[in-house]
Amino acid sequence: MTEQTALSAEPVEPAKKASPRHAGHRDRLRERAAAGGLLALPDYELLELLLFRSIPYKDTKPLAKDLLARFGGLEGLGAASHEALEDTVAAGLSYARGKATRAIALDLQLIFDVARRVAKQPTEKRQVISSWTALVAYVRVALQHEPREQFRVLYLDRKNQLILDEIQNRGTIDHAPVYPREIVRRALELSASSVILVHNHPSGDPTPSRADVEMTRQVVEAGRPLSVTVHDHLVVGRDGVASFKQLGLM
Structure with missing residues (x-):
């Protein structure tokens, strides 16, 4: 990656309220996660929750499933290069280009890098x-x-x-x-x-x-x-x- 990007993606289209269908889905998914815990969610819904923060106005389920299919699951996704993530995001979000796709890819890398550092700490201490x-x-x-x-x-x-x-x-x-x-x-x-x-x-x-x-x-x-x-x-x-x-x- 040769260009600095923000840690959160810029809105991928002009700010507007999420459609009632998407807004309702997001609310229901958040409620299920709060009630049953994140461990109760399948991988694609866990990834959906993460993508909510990067993509505020679109349905994130198709992209979550595309990412898991492309990289063979969460572990493969965590090992993916920035370029491969950006290509997959761009293919799944035809309306997002440039800084938006780079920022979404960086958000994904960020969460997995945090996980790697958490795993490393017990070994170091x-x-x-x-x-x-x-x-x-x-x-x-x-x-x-x-x-x-x-x-x-x-x-x-x-x-x-x-x-x-x-x-x-x-x-x-x-x-x-x-x-x-x-x-x-x-x-x-x-x-x-x-x-x-x-x-x-x-x-x-x-x-x-x-x-x-x-x-x-x-x-x-x-x-x-x-x-x-x-x-x-x-x-x-x-x-x-x-x-x-x-x-x-x-």
Whole structure:
């Protein structure tokens, strides 16, 4: 995105009252959400509620359903690029162009980025090794729907507190270069005593490959003489998260 946009979309047509049908639908949906809670709503209605704020004068249900269909659900929507969101919004709202579509796309990205930061906070504030659930939730949010392979390293201190979550490399749809000595050098630079390796499989299957196993062995061997421990290697896919330690691979 090369242009700054407002956090809320400008009205996509001249200000006027919503039609009675749309106004009634919005009121009823808000009442159901207040009475039964947001968890009681299907995904498309939850997305409708969000779009009410960006699109004040039009029926948002068709666009909500288009977005979910295009990106395969809320998780895929959260991982979508700004350009892909803007294209889908523009296709669904033939009357909206330029700043309006950019602002709606940004509103969508905003809510999902907030969710990612919320998921990340427990990992940053607690002991990473003992907070397995928080760790898995964080890496899934960060990597589950990445379209290309990404290799990250979580650097930990002696109390297993997170010092830094760093992207070491981004790659192609099935490969991201990894440099074991660079991981160890960075650990020493950060005064980290241990690391957790994390990468994703865009194919969706988190099963470690032979190359993954060999690379992990090289990192373990590079760190051992310098007292940098590799606690685990997590592979993230749409089908789940695989742990090298739990699989007996290290």
